[in-house]
Amino acid sequence: MEKLKSKASIEPYHHAAGGWGAVKYVAINLIKEKVAGGNYRTLFKQNQPEGFDCPGCAWPDREHASTFEFCENGVKAVAAEATTKRVTPAFFEANTVATLMAQSDYELEQHGRLTDPMVYDAQTDKYVPISWDHAFKLIASHLNKLDNPARAAFYTSGRAGNEAAFVYQLFVRMFGTNNFPDCSNMCHEATSRGLPATVGVGKGTVTLHDFEQADTLLIFGQNPATNHPRMLGELREASKRGAVIVSINPLRERGLERFTDPQSMLEMLTMSSTKIASTFIQPKLGGDFALIKGVAKRTLELDDEAIAQGRERVLDADFIAQHTHGFDAFADDLRMQDWQELIDEAGVSREHIETLTRIYVNGKRVIATWGMGITQHKHSVQTVHMLSNLLMMRGNIGREGAGLCPVRGHSNVQGNRTVGIEEQPSQEFLDRLGKAFNFEPPREHGLDVVETVQEMLEGHVKVFIGLGGNFVMATPDTPRTFDALRSCDLTVHITTKLNRSHLIHGKDALILPTLGRTEIDVQNGVPQGVTVEDSMSMVHISYGMNKPASKNLMSETAIVANIAHATLGSDKIDWLGYASDYDRIRDAIESVLDGFENYNERIAQPGGFHLRVASREREWLTDTGKANFIPHKVQRDTPIRRAKQLHGDQLMTLMTTRSHDQYNTTIYALDDRYRGVFGQRRVVFINPEDIEMLGFKAGDWVDMSTVWDDGIERRANRFLIVAYDIPRGCIGAYYPETNPLVPLHSTGDICNTPTSKSIPVLLTRSQEEMALAA
Incomplete structure (x- = not known):
């Protein structure tokens, strides 16, 4: 650590994002992870029709069939999974949990891939080997002795494929609870809860095709260069054809200033770059709501002026009349809104609001994207509503080249929610699930992440099972989350690499190592593919290319199916049959969810298929049957x-x-x-x-x-x-x-x-x- 400390420095970065800097760091990561030659070559199969899906972000691929396309962070994710470094039983024999706790999160990551299932031994403070069968029996024993199924919580990260996630939610609901805390609860839940009220579906309304047609792109609370580097390729192309790009973010991120595409030979050889954003608006933290409302207010004022002067309307009056509900109340609220309050709350000048409004109303096809800079605030749902309101004012939803575009984080966080990882499931979904599998699902809403931690602290939740992720380091209030996990009777983590959550354990604890997305998954002698859904509702399949890190790994799907088999038996559901053939799981998904008709046939096509989003086609699945304008006051008591x-x-x-x-x-x-x-x-x-x-x-x-x-x-x-x-x-x-x-x-x-x-x-x-x- 002293060696690392001696290299610490602060050196302002004056280069464009991407470029040779990205190439350099790709090489550093491949060397540092000791990625073998064969595994290195699989990078060229990343995001390809016959290759594997990047285990990183949820930004879509162009028809999932583009030429050699990967980003720096995608390489880091693949290199971390394809590393030759191993965490074997011998490693755990040499290290107590206490000694591992003293290491940093970076150091824990660097130990490499887990190879064998391990169980915690309190007498030695070490993890020791356990057979898979005994691990599954231990889990079943803890679950079956609970006096109430709601005393268990089942976490999911966005790395799990649709197949594992569907079997997981089916098992848990047959067990008797909707306790599905998941990573969505900590990132885009405001999107998932906000958009259904305005446009009827908690998903974005655009595809990559719309990015090709848009003339204006508003990037809210997002840093693509770090979080979704492949998005910069789309922004670069938009900029080159003359689209206006605006960054709305408290931090002026370098990646939205200039970008050198590592896959552009011309830019790389000439050391040139492409300007991305032309305008930067920097609201104070939490100021986005007031800023967006200010733009909406000024847009309405411009429309009033146009009417008074007999000019063309600024608002899309036809769209508002035909497709929306509640506009008059929304307009009244905007007219009553005090300008100074908006300026103070946004933390930007009136001139900046005027600038952003002028860009918005001059755009004919406007896309608004957003990340967690929008969603991790007290009034985040209200902000999502206001952003919907703004785009509806000019008919920028359900039109080519325009729409709402929440950009999700992990590769399948959206797909997990689609196939049922949801602590607040709809009654319709539960009805269809119960009918398809002949059981009565639990109807009460389950626990989200924050509620799960609280219920653990109060002694109500005693079993925690995590399908991927690093729960204790992703959640808030770290010391309290530590106390919560330590109060459990059993903690289980299904994972590829060691992280701190494995060291903050219950009285009994299991680490169950799983195959990564890059690895060949063979069941009954047949290679299996897993499907994911990206941020723009494209569903596609991918197959691993690398030899598994250990002969003693199981796939996520197989682990979940074996837990279900050990806990519930297989009289009603052939859990192990699902584990042996993922086509059967996809047939089951098709039987429950609309949009997955001919699932197995459609994913066999390059690029997969697009799940229909009703609001994209101006069908509004709301109580009013229309898109809803929802007014909100500026919150003063915060x-x-x-x-x-x-x-x-x-x-x-x-x-x-x-x-x-x-x-x-x-x-x-x-x-x-x-x-x-x-x-x-x-x-x-x-x-x-x-x-x-x-x-x-x-x-x-x-x-x-x-x-x-x-x-x-x-x-x-x-x-x-x-x-x-x-x-x-x-x-x-x-x-x-x-x-x-x-x-x-x-x-x-x-x-x-x-x-x-x-x-x-x-x-x-x-x-x-x-x-x-x-």
Whole structure:
């Protein structure tokens, strides 16, 4: 660690995103992971018709049949999975859980692939080998002795394919609960809960074809260069043909300024790049709602002016009349809205709102995309509603080259929700599931992530099973989440690599190693493919290419099916039959869900198929039968405002974010080169004027503490101050290091998503640094 610390530096990055820097880091990761030659060559099969699907982000591929297309972060994800480094039983024999806990998340990631199922031995504080059969019997024993099925929770990450996810939800519902906390609860739940109320479906309304036709792209709360690098290819093409691209984000991200496409020989050889965004709007954290409402208000004013002057309408009056409900109430609310309140809450000038409005109304085909910069706030659902309202004002939904585009994170997070990973399932879905499999599904809503942690803390949930992910490091209020998992009787993690969740364990604990997306999955002598659904509702199949990391691995689907078989038996469902032939699972999905007709035949076609999204075709699956305008007032009574009243300008609003060498909670390396951070992660980005106002200077070390009203002290210590272009009163730092600052019950209205982009904190000089100086 001293060697890593000696390399730590802050060096502003002045190059375009992508380019030779991306190529360099691709090479570094392949070398660092010791990826063998054969596995290296499989990169050329990534996202190809006969290849495998990238286990990284959910950005779609152009018909899943494009030429050699992968991004830097996709290579990192594949290299991490294709590594030759192994975590064997001998590794666990040499390391207690206590010694592993002392290692950083980065160090845990670097040990490599897990090879064998392991069970925790309390006497030695070590994980020891266990056979698969005994592991399944241990799980079944704990589940079957519960006095209520709701005392178990079943987590899912977005890495699971449709087949494993469907069997998982079927098993759990036959077991008797809807307790499905999943990664959606922590990222795009505001989208999933917000869009059905406005347009009837909790999914985006666009495809990549629309990106080819759009003349205006509004990018809200998103950093494509780090989170969805392949998206930059679409933005580059849009920019080159003259589309207007606007970045609306508190941070001015380098990847939205200029991009050198590593697959463009001309740009690479000439060291040239393409300008991406032409306009940058930087609202304060949580200011997007007021900003969007301001644009809507000004759009309405321009329409009023056009009517008064006898000019062409600014609003799409025909669309509003034919396809929407509630416009008059929405317009009344906009007219009554005070301008100064919007300006204050947005944190931008009236001129910036005018600029954004002019761009919006001049666009004929407008796409709005958004990431977690929109969804991780108290009023995130209201913001999604307001964004829908804005696009509906000019008919920008259900039209070629226009629409709503939430950009999901993990590769199959949207597909998991589609096939039933949902703690609040519809009655229609439960009816069809029960009919197809001859049982009565539980009808009560289950627990989401925040509720699961709380129920563990209160002693109600005693068994936790995680299908992928790193639950304890993805969730808020880290020390409390640690306590929650440790209170369980059994914790189970189905995973490819070691992470901290395996070290924060229940009285009994299992680590069950699984095949990765890149690996050949053979069942009964037949290679099996898994399907996923990307952010734009394209469903496609992929087959692994690499030899499995160990002969003792099982697929996620097989693990879930064996747990179900051991727990429920196979009198009603042939669980092991599902594990032996994934076509049978897809037939079962087809029998329950609309849109999956001829599932197996359609995925055999290159590129797969598109799941119909009704709102894309201007069919509105809402109570009114139309798209709904939903007005909202600016929220005045918020935790941030209350904390400001107590502490004035000393109070900072924290956003958690991830570095460029990170995917979700997985830390690939200690650099964030686009933000100029190298060899370290405990940094905090602050506006230079705030640094001076607070009495610090760049390079000082500070501790952060949360201002909350529940009497619990929340701290994250020793962060290096980095001067950065971020609005006054706002700061940014990486998760999971700052997750301890996010209160468990600081959640979004309606969606219950942790408000990780708006945490009230105070900064003080680092006690550790002061002690060292003394």
